[in-house]
Amino acid sequence: MNEDRRRILDMLAAGQISAAEAERLLNAIEAPAAGSAALGEPGAKPKPKYLRIFVEGEDKRGVPLNVNVRVPMQLLRAGVKLSSILPTQARGPIAEALREKANESGMHIDLTSIKPENLEELVESLGDLTMNVDSDNTKVRLFCE
């Protein structure tokens, strides 16, 4: 019996609250506890299931174009894990090619430093990601749900 339930029952025993109020309070603490138990820990946020991308813009002729894409997070996880199965002989040339590209674009990506546990943490933190981009004729919204 947890502390909240004990406190409610003590208040009921002391006559500070009625039976109806005690029942209401017990239901209130048990409802989020039941939801959290389904998630595995108290107060846990539900894991995001999909990455949603909305694009509202125009094509080259100025014709409106709307795109709505939903990608399962499982696919993202699997996709980034594919980088970890690259043969060792291939990693060197790929890293070299990325380094050359990085010198042009300024973005440094090192595939050899990507570890599976980091990927899981990265994908989980995507759940809090919300991106809104507004340019001249194009709006892009990206979020996880």
Place this chain on the structure above:
Amino acid sequence: MIPMTATIYVQRSSGKSLHLWIPLILLWVLLLPLVVLIAPLFLIACALLKTNPIPMIAAFWQTFSGLSGTNAEIHHQRTHLVFRIS
């Protein structure tokens, strides 16, 4: 869960529409003999590259089964296209 069906829906403002329902499970069954034929070549390639094939198979399987739930919807001028994998 592996993708079982794919749905393609195209609607034009002229009223014409196309609705395709594709049972992907049949496609996987047809491709299974091809996978069986390629499997030894894959294992030989992994042995030559000194790579463990099991993580590769697991990664490909996760990618494959992660396709379920993919939705894409495009609305352009007079055409509305919906593509779903479930």
